[in-house]
Amino acid sequence: MKNNKEVVHCIVDYGFKRVGGKYKGRILWVLRDSVLRYGELKRAIVGVTPKMLTQTLRELEVDELVSRKVYLEVPPKVEYALTKSGQELIPFIEQLRIWAKNQMEQKNITVNSL
């Protein structure tokens, strides 16, 4: 999302710009109750390419929704966790999730993985 991130039209617009994007919601959601290493996230978010995962995590980090902790070991170890702001977003995602669940039931849609 290099997109006019500067041009915010309204508060709702601002909100969606922080959380929008192909993987952000899922990443925040899996981090809701556990700190995860890069590789663990990779396995959790089925379908992400490593490049995309890293890139998305960087954006979340810049926006201060996710924190990154590097352990100086070899092989490398990096842990990702929600920040306070990130945690505050969880109830919101939870609500979307409830809505989505109902929709999927009504429309008889099933999920590919998980």
Add this chain to the structure above:
Amino acid sequence: MKNNKEVVHCIVDYGFKRVGGKYKGRILWVLRDSVLRYGELKRAIVGVTPKMLTQTLRELEVDELVSRKVYLEVPPKVEYALTKSGQELIPFIEQLRIWAKNQMEQKNITVNSL
């Protein structure tokens, strides 16, 4: 969003796919408490091109978040309103909005229009 809309990885993924996109959130939000004509929406959503607005409204219609009522008059008159599913999404957007508002205050960000 022609994007693998078919490939849903999890419930959260499904939810974000319905509401994601550059203008969907804003459109749903302005429709929260009033039925609007195409032209009114156009003025409300600062920055949308007519093409994009139409396209986005079509997607929302297909997803049954928004209803479209055509009056057989000349010049044409078309009204857009939230469906039941669309309305159920409002509390969610409201929550994102509260979060976003806090964030913007903390980060001292201001809005370009509105």
Add this chain to the structure above:
DNA sequence: TACAAAATAGTAAGTACTTGCAGTAAATAT
């Protein structure tokens, strides 16, 4: 000494999303 492991970085190529611009329809006002 070559090899594996974990977490990336860089660049080119591909695909999806948006914009811009021209054009349509049909009744009414001029």
Add this chain to the structure above:
DNA sequence: ATATTTACTGCAAGTACTTACTATTTTGTA
């Protein structure tokens, strides 16, 4: 007869977003 109004549609062009693939770092291990 022509202009005006409203809500679009179609297509080409432009921009943003993703993927694919190659490469890097460092230390313990075979």
